[in-house]
Structures are given as C-alpha cells and as structure tokens.
Amino acid sequence: NAGVMQNPRHLVRRRGQEARLRCSPMKGHSHVYWYRQLPEEGLKFMVYLQKENIIDESGMPKERFSAEFPKEGPSILRIQQVVRGDSAAYFCASSLSQVTTNEKLFFGSGTQLSVL
Amino acid sequence: GQQLNQSPQSMFIQEGEDVSMNCTSSSIFNTWLWYKQDPGEGPVLLIALYKAGELTSNGRLTAQFGITRKDSFLNISASIPSDVGIYFCAGQAWERAQKLVFGQGTRLTINP
Numbered sequence: 001n002a003g004v005m006q007n008p009r010h011l012v013r014r015r016g017q018e019a020r021l022r023c024s025p026m027k028g029h030s031h032v033y034w035y036r037q038l039p040e041e042g043l044k045f046m047v048y049l050q051k052e053n054i055i056d057e058s059g060m061p062k063e064r065f066s067a068e069f070p071k072e073g074p075s076i077l078r079i080q081q082v083v084r085g086d087s088a089a090y091f092c093a094s095s096l097s098q099v100t101t102n103e104k105l106f107f108g109s110g111t112q113l114s115v116l
Numbered sequence: 117g118q119q120l121n122q123s124p125q126s127m128f129i130q131e132g133e134d135v136s137m138n139c140t141s142s143s144i145f146n147t148w149l150w151y152k153q154d155p156g157e158g159p160v161l162l163i164a165l166y167k168a169g170e171l172t173s174n175g176r177l178t179a180q181f182g183i184t185r186k187d188s189f190l191n192i193s194a195s196i197p198s199d200v201g202i203y204f205c206a207g208q209a210w211e212r213a214q215k216l217v218f219g220q221g222t223r224l225t226i227n228p
Binding site: 033041093 | 120122159160161164212214215218221
C-alpha cells in the first residue's frame with residue numbers, strides 16, 4: 001500500500017451531491033486503476049487511465065461516473081448526483097508501466113464513501 | 117462475465133491451526149493472485165502465481181496455480197493472531213490484464 005495516496009479517507013455526501021475522490025499514484029507511476037468494493041464483496045474493476053487518457057472504462061457505470069488523470073496532479077474519480085447505492089469503498093491502484101500479467105498493482109488505502 | 121467462487125466465506129480457528137481456502141473460476145486465467153485486506157485498508161499482495169501447476173511459498177503461506185488454470189488454493193500454516201483479516205483471490209487474463217477479477221473473500225478469525 002505504501003506510496004499510493006488516496007484522499008479523503010472518508011467522505012460523506014447527501015443524495016444528489018457530487019463526490020470527488022483523489023488518487024496520487026506511486027512516484028514514477030503513470031498508470032492508474034480504480035476499483036470499487038461493496039460491503040462483503042471483492043473489488044470490482046471500474047476504469048484504467050494513463051496520463052491524460054482513458055484506456056479502459058468498461059467497468060464504469062454509464063451515467064454520473066467519470067474519471068480523469070491530468071498531466072499534472074492526481075487522478076480524480078467523480079460521481080455526480082450520488083445515490084445511496086454509490087456507498088462503497090473506492091480503491092485506486094497504480095503501476096509503473098502498462099499492466100501485464102507480470103506487472104503488479106499497488107493499491108491505496110481507499111476512500112469510504114457514505115451517502116446519506 | 118468472469119466470476120470467481122471463493123470458499124469458505126469465513127473461518128473461525130484456534131491459533132496455531134493450519135488454514136486452507138480456494139478459488140474456482142468458470143474461465144481460464146493466466147495469473148492468480150492472493151491478497152490480504154485489513155479493516156479500512158486496501159488489499160496487499162501476498163503471492164502471485166504465473167504458471168499452471170506452480171506452487172509458491174511466502175513464509176507460512178503456500179499457494180498453487182491449478183493445472184486447469186481455473187482454480188487456486190492458499191494455505192496458511194501455524195496461524196498467528198496477525199493473520200486475521202480478509203483474504204481475496206484474484207484472477208488476471210492476458211487480454212485484459214488491468215481488470216483483476218476478485219473472489220468474494222474469506223474472512224479469517226483466530227481465537228487465541
């Protein structure tokens with residue numbers, strides 16, 4: 001976990017508000033991945049980004065969710081008009097190069113989103 | 117989509133006992149990974165398996181990549197209190213290596 005920084009650790013939002021989750025990858029890593037974990041479940045892939053590019057967003061809900069990884073600054077996962085079902089732990093991971101089956105992912109400590 | 121079935125869902129054991137958990141898949145994976153997650157933290161990689169039939173150890177942990185590429189097991193020997201947590205298997209396929217497919221987890225509780 002060391003090195004991948006996520007903030008905030010806990011985020012509380014009311015229904016209809018926006019949630020912005022930030023992820024700073026490990027130093028030197030330019031590939032970022034977002035996963036979501038519902039209670040009592042395993043993590044599920046959402047999106048894979050390289051600097052300024054979305055490579056694979058096949059796990060992202062079609063509406064309200066977006067992700068970016070700008071040239072400067074952290075990666076942002078944005079959830080607009082949150083609903084109770086969005087309550088989950090959101091994890092970011094990073095890798096040095098494009099992930100292969102030999103390239104390990106390093107996960108952050110996550111952001112716990114609670115929607116009231 | 118691809119699914120992993122991980123069992124058991126939970127285990128309650130005495131300190132010093134050995135632990136065994138496994139994962140099965142409906143499809144083939146090229147890599148099997150085992151993670152441990154502590155409360156409020158992200159998953160930490162324990163063991164990675166890259167070849168069918170491979171048996172790998174990391175201290176008291178031993179894991180194997182099934183010969184059919186559709187299953188894997190993790191054994192923990194002589195459990196200690198710090199082994200408490202949730203263990204996840206994850207499969208990874210070449211064609212979409214960024215998309216780890218996770219099992220539902222095995223929650224390990226140890227009575228001292």
